[in-house]
Amino acid sequence: MKINTMAEYQSEGKKPEVLFWVGCAGSFDARAQKVTKAFVKILNAAGIDFAILGNEESCTGDPARRAGNEFVFQMTALQNIEVLNMYEVKDIVTACPHCFNTLKNEYPALGGNYNVIHHTSYLNSLLKDGRLTIEGGAFKGKKVTYHDSCYLGRVNGIYEAPRELIAALDAELVEMKRCKTNGLCCGAGGAQMFKEDEPGDKRINIERAEEIISTGAKVVAANCPFCITMLSDGMKAKDKQEDIMVHDLSELIVQAKNL
Amino acid sequence: MSIGQIIFILVIVVAFSIAIRNFSKIRRNILLGKDEEISGNEGKRWKNVLLIAFGQKKMIKRWIPAVLHLSIYVAFLFTQIELIEIMIDGFFGVHRFFAPYLGGLYTLIISSIEILSFAALVATFIFLARRNLLKIPRFIMPEMGGWPKLDGNLILLGEIALVTGIFMMNGADVVLQKMDPQHYPATGFLPISSVLGPMLFDGLDINIVKAIERIGWWLHLIVVLGFLNYLPISKHLHIFLAFPNVWYSKLTSRGEIENMPEIMNEVKSMMGLIPEQEVDMEAELPEFGAKDIFDLSWKNIMDAYSCTECGRCSAVCPANLTGKKLSPRKILMDIRDRATEVGRNLDTGGLKFVSEEGRAKNEQLTAKNYDDGKNLFDYITREELHACTTCNACVEACPVTINPLEPILKMRRYEVLTESAGPSDWLPMFTSIENSGSVWQVPEDRDKWAKDLLEENQ
Structure with a gap:
């Protein structure tokens, strides 16, 4: 099993098929970590070439924006967009619908345009393509x-x-x-x-x-x-x-x- | 010109003048909100107006009230044909102007109106029962006491008066067609009046029947004009505003909360992404978010005036369902009531509503210098704002595409950004995102799970 970061891919001059956006819960919450691991196991079994951002990933800002704190939202979002654009990320999959929504619907207005997919849609498409059984x-x-x-x-x-x-x-x-x-x-x-x-x-x-x-x-x-x-x-x-x-x-x- | 024509023209002129004045006040109140350019994608907007406003697509979710409402709505639309005839008859002093020209088609139109009016009458009684006897939960929430309850009932009583007028007028007419065919052109067999009319009015003196016909005719007309003038103070305004409100509704993703470019640019300049912004030291500290209706967009206020208080939003609101104070409908009603209050005060031109600053400069009262010492937070409590989960159930539920979420979020922004207030529980989350890039302050690496997983798999 391999779990590489974008930095590691870049140092090898390669690009993954998709970036797995883990999110705060998926990274730190003990229960959600199990979901993260399960999803990675499936990606691995399906032979998907994926990367994570590791420590370069920050909160998307969803809860801050919805709590009314636009400053904190903009700070974390613009930082993420800088990182994502630096790696020229095109495709992102995430197991959190909040990250999914913010990356997909809110980052474009800030200069972050990616093809974002939620892991349930992603798994379903793997199933349809026959990459996952x-x-x-x-x-x-x-x-x-x-x-x-x-x-x-x-x-x-x-x-x-x-x-x-x-x-x-x-x-x-x-x-x-x-x-x-x-x-x-x-x-x-x-x-x-x-x-x-x-x-x-x-x-x-x-x-x-x-x-x-x-x-x-x-x-x-x-x-x-x-x-x-x-x-x-x-x-x-x-x-x-x-x-x-x-x-x-x-x-x-x-x-x-x-x- | 007969005395009847003169009275008719007078009544119409007075009714329409007052209505135009009051409708333009509603328009002014809506425009107290901030400018917001809403345009583009006309194709999609026409489709929404046709399906959602005209076609009532979103009503179907609750099919019983949907069917009842549809019967009143369709009756209302069809009755407009009869209303046109009433206008022509009134102006020119003629009787049933269309009847001789349309013949069989006329019978069909009036028959349809009769059947639809009867269905509307049945629906009206069921609606009255739902509000007053069955006590459907969404009609007895705290915000529905007093005027909103009376308003709902008055509209329904008005409907009954309208339909009564139609059947009096048609029923008496059927009888008069036999008594005085020269002045009362044949309408053909009408499904309700041709039965009801002779049953009630046969054998009465012709002058009494004529009077009944006139009373029905005037009753219908007066109630229509009454409604027209009642709309600006009533939830019933939705019959007009539903259409523009759906037209101007948001076409972008529900998931996107409106960006704040002023804050984005400030953060960008802090991060060195764009050249540092010139800071005007003289300028007043900017206020973010919404404290009062002036800080909402005009569309938020139009939403509020379009609300017919059906409560479908509050009936599906998870906070409301579990006994919290938040009720999306109340948020809209509060915005409307506040806009109306500000509008009413502006109309007085009273200098006591001019801000201190404006008074110092001897200014006349305008929306710009308005200050009555109150704002939206006097209507909407923080407890209500804090309870929202942004689940969008209210947005999904609204039959006329009102968005209760937008004003809630704008007021949260005011609280957090301008007042540095808000639930203290949120502070650790904010500082943690700022300092460690995570919603929780965790000492571990963000990819510790990955290392663990690799170990587990060895």
């Missing part, structure tokens, strides 16, 4: 529900690619009542992840956890590190953490392929 055995007949993250779903209109991956796993997809355009937020977006809730009746992730439990699914497929944290917390609060597993789609693929 999934043997469904591990999930055959298992009930899986899918949680649309706001920034992949409603904001960027990607609903089908992740569902096609679930279909490829041979799992039985049980939709929640609030799915696709009506999907319910996990409660983390808009920089909520970094602060206490305002007073209310309950936390948003509990509301979503209850909906997940009502589907009878034993696995929740997600596509966002923050959703995974929020939904896992919700399961714990409902004392269901042993019964219902919250996983990123790449982790499910790793399980199915026994990587």
Whole structure:
């Protein structure tokens, strides 16, 4: 297995096929690191020539901008764009829908134009191109529900690619009542992840956890590190953490392929 | 010219003059917002207006109210034909001007209006029940007390009056066609009035039937003109503003929050990416974000005036659903109410609304020197602003493409950038991004996971 940085590629005078943007959660959060590793295992198995930025990567600035701090957003974003443009990066894949959205939709106005793809769409295209094969055995007949993250779903209109991956796993997809355009937020977006809730009746992730439990699914497929944290917390609060597993789609693929 | 014609013309002139005055005030209030150039891609804009505004595409998500609303809307559109005839008849002192010319087509048009009006009447009663008896959650949220509740009911009562007018006028007409065919041209068989009219009015004195016909005719006209003048103070304004509001709605990605070039350029010059910017030491410290309606864009204020308070946004807002104070609908209602308040004060020309600075210079009251000591934060609390997850559910839900997220983010920007305030929980995140390039202050390398993974795989 090889995990090279852009700097290493450059020193060899080579360019990777794609840059894997890891993001803060994927880099530092213990739970999200597992998703990062799972995704890298799949890239490796599919023989994708990818690179990471390593220490040259910074927060995209999504939470700062949504909290209203445009200064901090501009500082981190312009720094990232300098790095990305220096390496002449064209294609970026990321396992975080917030990074995906900011890189794709907000960096162009600042001078950063890249072809950005979320890892669920990327994995689906690898599957269609035959570079990735999934043997469904591990999930055959298992009930899986899918949680649309706001920034992949409603904001960027990607609903089908992740569902096609679930279909490829041979799992039985049980939709929640609030799915696709009506999907319910996990409660983390808009920089909520970094602060206490305002007073209310309950936390948003509990509301979503209850909906997940009502589907009878034993696995929740997600596509966002923050959703995974929020939904896992919700399961714990409902004392269901042993019964219902919250996983990123790449982790499910790793399980199915026994990587 | 008959006395009827004179009264008619007077009523029309008065009603339209007041309406034009009040509509231009709404326009002025909308333009209190900042200039924002919104243009281009006309093809897409026409498509949106046709599908979303005219075709009500986004209503379908909740199909029961969608069908009910559609019946009132289609009835409203069709009744315009009858209204044109009322105008012609009123001006020229004629009766049912179109009837002799259109013949069978006339019967078809009036019959359609009757059937649609009946459907609209049924829908109106169901709407009244939904608001007052069934207590649908989105109609009884805190912001829906008082005027908004009365407003909703008044509109529905107005609808009932409109339809009553039509059936009185048509029903009496059917009876008069038999009594006085010379003055009352045949309309052909009308599905409701040809049954209802004779049932109610047969055998009455001709003058009474004539009076009933006139009362129906005037009732319909007066309620239409009443509506026209009621719109500027009502949520019902959406029947007009939905169209321009959809036309001007954002076509770029929902995921893109409006860039702030002034801050981008300052940061770029700090990073040495562009030549250092000339700093005018005399200039006042700039304010960022939105403190009041003057700092929002005109489109944000048009959004607010286009809102018909249906509450679909708040019904899907995750913060609202879990008992937080935030309600996207209330944000829009507050912006509208604040714009209306500022507009009303500007109309008084009162010098007490001139800022201290303006008073020192003996200025007259204008939107530029306006200062009543209040701003949007007196309407919208910080607690509401902080609860938003930017999930875009409200944006998705709005049938007339209002964007509640934009003003929320602009007010957050004011709080954080201009006041250096906001939730203190956010401070560590800001400083961490600034100092270590990560949302969390972590001593480890960013690619430690990679080293771990390589080790695990050895």
